[in-house]
Amino acid sequence: MHGNQANIPGPGTAHRAGRPGSGCSRRSPCELFRAIAGGRGGAAGVELLRSGQLSKRCLLLVALHGRVAGTAPAAAGAVGSDRRDWFDRVYREASGWQRNDPSRWERLLLRPQFDVWATQCLQELGSGRPGRLTGLADFAELPPDLLPPESPPGSTEAVGGHELAFESRGRRWRLTLQDRGPYRDIFGYAPTGPLGAADLGAWTAALDGAWEVLVHRHPWHAEAVGAAVTTLVPLRPAADGSPVSAAARRAYGAVAASRPAGPVQLALTLVHEFLHVQLGALMDLVPLHRPDSGARFHAPWRPDPRPAGALLQGLYAHLGVADFQHQEHLAEPGDAESARESLRWRTHAAEAARTLLAGDELTPIGREFTGDVLHALDRSAGPEAAARAPARGRPQKQVRPAVIEVTM
């Protein structure tokens, strides 16, 4: 313990502070960490990561407010006093929400693209540009007297879309199908325009079917996806018509996808992209790999070598794919395709995990995480492989000192 330290409520506390009915059970942080590594953190894992996102995004807002207030004279002119004053008034309004209307405060911070907006503003201010501060109005539910002083280009349409709800076996999933507003292009694929009635109906049916698949055959994934994924940005398919999907490192809670052919494919896509989102949020709490050293590694699923962070992301998402396909095969033993796909992705992910474990790019806790992923991959190989799997427990020397106190 060092001079500067502060206690943080552990995830157990986070659970107590969790939303009523979130279904979180009390598990120790290490149990949760292992469950998340195994791709089955469930709602409790989501609650832990959600609390981290709230903290990070609150700090981003504070940092941005500080930067704006302390803007150097040259940049201050670029920002403009009217925007600076407006931003300060909104900041103070939001601080009132934090005290008196916490759900409104959390809705603001947890808009998936809030992080992208704040980061872009910080980057622009840092380079002497004004930053799109008024973009905050895209996320905040502002009273009329706090609307931005002017509407800069591209901000005329707030983040929004169609509010949908799905239910299966009593489990509900609320989702915004975000087909309008800014920040939908952050996923690297072209988003659709506003959906017409036919496309909206097709999306609703597809998502309803995917939710059925998840709840009935992959309940652990349904629990996590239902708790974490609040937004889906519809994308245009690839030029050849094949489906595409994506997640963004700074859009916790959102996935993006073109509409796949069927509900099983969409359910699989949701699991795959959710795991990318989940791993990004975990890495906001604990660094699992070291800063990019320039080293590149073979990724069995791609022709180009990848940095450690990208390889870790890939193998974690493919753990979910292997698990999903294994469960599909168990549900329909005659489905040879799902068995082949499970084996394929399990093999690829395990190879990538061993590649990372053989290198020096992972942090100690990243090695723990990757080892747990490797162990979980055996689960998706069925009971025979699980029985062959090595016993749990890893060398203690790899363990970073456990702290629920923050050590600065």
Added chain:
Amino acid sequence: MNAGDQVIATDLLDTRQVLLDDLADLPDSVLAHLLRRVVDEALTPSCEPVSAFQSAL
């Protein structure tokens, strides 16, 4: 990490418990560290920031 450990190592303060107006009451070094942590990551991300996980299953 073993089953006896009850914690996860993180240096991200859980600011959900801290009002914006009260953040200033944190020791300067603590707040400065926290802000530097999120700003540095925003300005020079250690991970691929966006669009890194495009998938074509």
